[in-house]
Amino acid sequence: MLKDLIEYIAKSLVDNPDAVKVSEIEGEQTSVIELKVAKEDLGKVIGKQGRTARAMRTILSAASTKAKKRAVLEIIE
Numbered sequence: 001m002l003k004d005l006i007e008y009i010a011k012s013l014v015d016n017p018d019a020v021k022v023s024e025i026e027g028e029q030t031s032v033i034e035l036k037v038a039k040e041d042l043g044k045v046i047g048k049q050g051r052t053a054r055a056m057r058t059i060l061s062a063a064s065t066k067a068k069k070r071a072v073l074e075i076i077e
Helices: 002-013 039-046 048-066
Strands: 021-026 030-036 070-076
Touching (some): 002 021, 002 030, 002 048, 039 070
Antiparallel strands (some): 021 030
16 A cells, blocks of 8 residues: 555656656565656655655655554665
C-alpha cells in the first residue's frame, strides 16, 4: 500500500514515468521505501530546498501511522 502510494505520487511528478522504480525493504517495525527516478527528473522529485521530498515523506508518515507501521523514504540517485 505505501509503496503504491509513493509510486503514484512520483509518476505524477516526473516527465518520464516509465523510469520510476520503487522498492520496499521490510523490517520488523520499519519499512524502507527506496525511490529511483531518471537523472533528469531528480530535481522534480526533490523540489526547491527539498520541499517536494519533505511533502512526500509527510504523506508517507501519515499513511504509515494509519497502517500502524513506520516507514522511511529514501530517494536514490
